[in-house]
Amino acid sequence: xxxxxxxxxxxxxxxxxxxxxxxxxxxxxxxxxxxxxxxxxxxxxxxxxxxxxxxxxxxxxxxxxxxxxxxxxxxxxxxxxxxxxxxxxxxxxxxxxxxxxxxxxxxxxxxxxxxxxxxxxxxxxxxxxxxxxxxxxxxxxxxxxxxxxxxxxxxxxxxxxxxxxxxxxxxxxxxxxxxxxxxxxxxxxxxxxxxxxxxxxxxxxxxxxxxxxxxxxxxxxxxxxxxxxxxxxxxxxxxxxxxxxxxxxxxxxxxxxxxxxxxxxxxxxxxxxxxxxxxxxxxxxxxxxxxxxxxxxxxxxxxxxxxxxxxxxxxxxxxxxxxxxxxxxxxxxxxxxxxxxxxxxxxxxxxxxxxxxxxxxxxxxxxxxxxxxxxxxxxxxxxxxxxxxxxxxxxxxxxxxxxxxxxxxxxxxxxxxxxxxxxxxxxxxxxxxxxxxxxxxxxxxxxxxxxxxxxxxxxxxxxxxxxxxxxxxxxxxxxxxxxxxxxxxxxxxxxxxxxxxxxxxxxx
Ligand code: GLU
Numbered sequence: 001x002x003x004x005x006x007x008x009x010x011x012x013x014x015x016x017x018x019x020x021x022x023x024x025x026x027x028x029x030x031x032x033x034x035x036x037x038x039x040x041x042x043x044x045x046x047x048x049x050x051x052x053x054x055x056x057x058x059x060x061x062x063x064x065x066x067x068x069x070x071x072x073x074x075x076x077x078x079x080x081x082x083x084x085x086x087x088x089x090x091x092x093x094x095x096x097x098x099x100x101x102x103x104x105x106x107x108x109x110x111x112x113x114x115x116x117x118x119x120x121x122x123x124x125x126x127x128x129x130x131x132x133x134x135x136x137x138x139x140x141x142x143x144x145x146x147x148x149x150x151x152x153x154x155x156x157x158x159x160x161x162x163x164x165x166x167x168x169x170x171x172x173x174x175x176x177x178x179x180x181x182x183x184x185x186x187x188x189x190x191x192x193x194x195x196x197x198x199x200x201x202x203x204x205x206x207x208x209x210x211x212x213x214x215x216x217x218x219x220x221x222x223x224x225x226x227x228x229x230x231x232x233x234x235x236x237x238x239x240x241x242x243x244x245x246x247x248x249x250x251x252x253x254x255x256x257x258x259x260x261x262x263x264x265x266x267x268x269x270x271x272x273x274x275x276x277x278x279x280x281x282x283x284x285x286x287x288x289x290x291x292x293x294x295x296x297x298x299x300x301x302x303x304x305x306x307x308x309x310x311x312x313x314x315x316x317x318x319x320x321x322x323x324x325x326x327x328x329x330x331x332x333x334x335x336x337x338x339x340x341x342x343x344x345x346x347x348x349x350x351x352x353x354x355x356x357x358x359x360x361x362x363x364x365x366x367x368x369x370x371x372x373x374x375x376x377x378x379x380x381x382x383x384x385x386x387x388x389x390x391x392x393x394x395x396x397x398x399x400x401x402x403x404x405x406x407x408x409x410x411x412x413x414x415x416x417x418x419x420x421x422x423x424x425x426x427x428x429x430x431x432x433x434x435x436x437x438x439x440x441x442x443x444x445x446x447x448x449x450x451x452x453x454x455x456x457x458x459x460x461x462x463x464x465x466x467x468x469x470x471x472x473x474x475x476x477x478x479x480x481x482x483x484x485x486x487x488x489x490x491x492x493x494x495x496x497x498x499x500x501x502x503x504x505x506x507x508x
Pocket of ligand 1: 220221223
């Protein structure tokens, strides 16, 4: 089996937006494919029409695209095993359901939802749980309790039915999961799952196994929540005679809430103030828009690096990995079993790292729309200069504005605390002198300004702090920002002098 070409699939159900957990599944599949020169497939599992959300598929494709996890085969891309949307494969599944029935692995069941509800309620009243399975199927309305003729008549008369898998009695099903090792389930704990519905659609279980087989999938890499389905899937491979080419399974650990307890849910982001979605998602029902990594200013490379560490580690101290480095370092064997706590602060930390690596010119391009939105015009040269000065303090493009807005607009307010502490009676007089001095500076460069300023201060024997702090206050409105003379240089002589004058007039 090992010589088979690696083929993996990301198989989301379009029931809503992808969140961190779903994308991590996509990422691990992608990395495993790339690492092994394999194929990464996107398959849309849309057999459950009741839960289908029209906008979800597009969202899934755009999210993968934003993360740079482009599938090799999939809807809209094509491939040898088209179509890749299960609803379009509808006609293919019946044959397998029929085969399972013919071989005694499955049966027709005619019980109505009301009848089943009643049985569930009765069981509950006796503090039990109703299961359609080995214990009960012999007393229920199905093709095992009716004759072949009766069954055929019911079907012919249009009576709705489902097909159920006939779980073998008290049998151990063992499978070796790449992450979890040997896992054994006993069938007595399992019920007879519906595999085919009266609307002609297979359920997830049948469609998933049939497609994995037909699409020659070699590894099923998915979330831990699918582990309970594993014995049924293994039995389906057995029942359909496909055991020889059955894929290997790797069930990834759960992604936990930041507090460490409980699975991270799609609602946690809005509740706890961090994004869980890659792209903005507008709830089709409520119209509510959830925040997203992209809109919050995260770089895809930071997002991916953060995702990779949710349940995987390289076994070394290295924490920063480009996509190429991840491909190189990745192995399914290094996925951990324990749930991985999602830490929104770590995501910010990763972003800061990738922010620092970006050339100033690229950051300038990303920052320009923020200026435009504020109606501010500035030369490219100035923007790049500002960024090079304040970059270190930023982890997001939006923080360039937070840290450096004063480079682009004169202060309209001045920090009260700083005024109280630094603005003395003789301050206006001293600043007037500095303003005059600045006007005489010929070459408006930070070193020059500094030199002229220092010489003047020494001559006057004024304390540097007594002038520099109020000067900064006039220029930036508070006591923040990089080197004062660098600020002067970037603002330009005219603007610097004008801000000093404005400060003298306005600050009292
Ligand atoms: N359609 C399933 C999901 O939505 C796929 C599970 C699997 O990968 O087998 O997650």
